[in-house]
Amino acid sequence: MQEGINKITIEDKNYPQLLKKIKKAPKILYYKGKIYPNEICFAIVGTRRFSSYGKETTIKIARELSESNVIIVSGLAPGVDTFAHTTAVEQKKRTIAVLGTGLDRKSIYPKENIQLSERILEAGGCLISEYPPGTSGSRFTFPERNRIISGLSQGVLVVEAKIKSGSLITANYGFTQNRKVFAIPGPIYALNSQGPHFLIKKGAKLVDNANDVLQELDLPTLEQIHNKAQEAENLEQRLILNILQQEALEIDEIIAKTKLNPAITASTITILEMKEKIKNLGGNKYALWQNNNQ
Numbered sequence: 001m002q003e004g005i006n007k008i009t010i011e012d013k014n015y016p017q018l019l020k021k022i023k024k025a026p027k028i029l030y031y032k033g034k035i036y037p038n039e040i041c042f043a044i045v046g047t048r049r050f051s052s053y054g055k056e057t058t059i060k061i062a063r064e065l066s067e068s069n070v071i072i073v074s075g076l077a078p079g080v081d082t083f084a085h086t087t088a089v090e091q092k093k094r095t096i097a098v099l100g101t102g103l104d105r106k107s108i109y110p111k112e113n114i115q116l117s118e119r120i121l122e123a124g125g126c127l128i129s130e131y132p133p134g135t136s137g138s139r140f141t142f143p144e145r146n147r148i149i150s151g152l153s154q155g156v157l158v159v160e161a162k163i164k165s166g167s168l169i170t171a172n173y174g175f176t177q178n179r180k181v182f183a184i185p186g187p188i189y190a191l192n193s194q195g196p197h198f199l200i201k202k203g204a205k206l207v208d209n210a211n212d213v214l215q216e217l218d219l220p221t222l223e224q225i226h227n228k229a230q231e232a233e234n235l236e237q238r239l240i241l242n243i244l245q246q247e248a249l250e251i252d253e254i255i256a257k258t259k260l261n262p263a264i265t266a267s268t269i270t271i272l273e274m275k276e277k278i279k280n281l282g283g284n285k286y287a288l289w290q291n292n293n294q
Contacts (some may be wrong), residue, residue, distance in 0.1 A: 001100050005133055006031050013037060022151040022177050026130035028253060032103050033126035034094075041096065042213065043073045043149050043174075045167040046080025046159035054160035054192065055083055057184055061157065062087035064210035068225055070217075071096060073153050075145065075166070076113050076127075080159045085116060088123070095125045098149045100142035102135040103127050109137045126248050128152075146170040147177070154217050155180035157207060161195030168195050171204065180216055182207045235261060236268045237277075241288070248287035 017037050019025055030033070044062055046054060049086050062072055062084045072088045074081040076097040088095035097120055101107040108114055117127055130148065131141060138282055146169045150156050157175035158181075161167035174181045181204040186193030200206050207213060211221045220228070239258045244250065249257070255265050269286060272278045278286050 002133060003104050004032050006035075008035060012018060016152055018154070019148065019151040022147060024147065025151065026148065029128055029130060030103055030132060031128045033125055034120045034124060035126055035128070040069070040217075040219070041071045041073045041153045042085040043145075043153040043156040044080065044159065044215070045074055045149065045156065045161075045170050047161050047165065048077055048079035049192070050083075050160055051186075051190070051192060053186065054080060054184075058083040058159050059087050061207070061210050061213070063091065063161075064222055065213065066091050066093040066095075068214060068219065068222065069093075070214075070219070073098065073149055075099070075142075075149055075170075076108075076110075076117060077085065077166075078110055078112070080167075083114065083115060085120060085125075089116070089119045092123050094123065095120055096152065097125070097127050098145050098152070099127060099129040100131070100145040101129065101137040102131050102133040103129050104133040105135065107131075107135055107137075107204045121268055135286070142166060143169050146276070147173045150174040150177055150179055155182060155213060157182040157184070157213065158196050158204070159184045160186060160190075160192035160197055162191050163194045163198060165195055168199070171195075171199050175202070180205065182213060182216070184208070193271065233268070233271075236264060237272060240265070240268055240272060241277060244286060244288050248281055248285055251284045251286065254286065 010027050014037050042065055055070055058080050066088045072084050072095045076086045076099055085097055101109050121207050150170050150173040156179055157172050158167045158171050171181050183196035183204040184207055185201040205216055214221050243257050255262050276289050279289050
């Protein structure tokens with residue numbers, strides 16, 4: 001198919017499993033990039049006419065969720081959608097854009113986000129549409145595609161939105177699809193707060209940080225992820241220090257004895273040197289700091 005556009009049917013084993021379960025699941029999906037049947041996805045949507053508060057909040061939460069290896073799903077629209085996708089891309093993380101048009105360059109809307117769509121693909125992400133190449137957007141196609149945004153995702157977060165908006169359509173699809181719906185509170189007199197506040201009254205979970213989302217989805221919090229990384233780092237350091245308790249060793253010998261990845265071994269040795277726990281005796285031979293008289 002033209003421009004690297006692929007097609008997958010609902011019977012295919014690689015068709016997204018969560019999406020397959022929704023009412024009116026697309027029989028055919030067109031996609032560019034990589035598509036997987038099972039991944040942890042989360043939708044972030046909101047207004048095109050954002051405030052600085054909305055922009056800052058979107059970037060912060062999208063960044064923290066991406067760092068937690070949650071895949072951000074949105075609609076490639078200007079505003080909140082763009083900030084969500086761009087934040088993931090800038091961290092070289094996968095993100096999925098669901099379009100209400102065909103995926104060919106001539107059809108993609110908005111035109112100003114064609115470059116962003118290419119960056120999404122370069123970062124290992126995916127563009128998805130139920131519409132064949134050559135399909136222009138209409139007042140019907142964009143609301144329809146919103147069921148796919150929520151259908152792919154374990155939850156939907158609305159950052160800023162008016163009561164009558166595409167973001168509220170996505171959130172309502174989330175409710176009917178038994179997805180978890182989240183909303184960012186805002187100033188009570190702001191029009192863009194009306195949508196999130198309406199959703200919170202309807203049962204959406206109020207969110208002020210990424211941990212609110214992660215906990216609700218039964219995923220590790222940011223602190224737990226950090227602690228696990230710290231534990232792994234400490235384990236690698238302990239392995240190397242224990243090996244060097246016996247004798248000074250060259251780096252190849254350390255790798256062989258610890259069975260650590262060579263890149264991880266090298267970076268861990270650098271950290272231990274900076275901490276003055278070990279010392280390079282020359283020729284990439286290392287010893288514990290107190291044994292450096294060898």
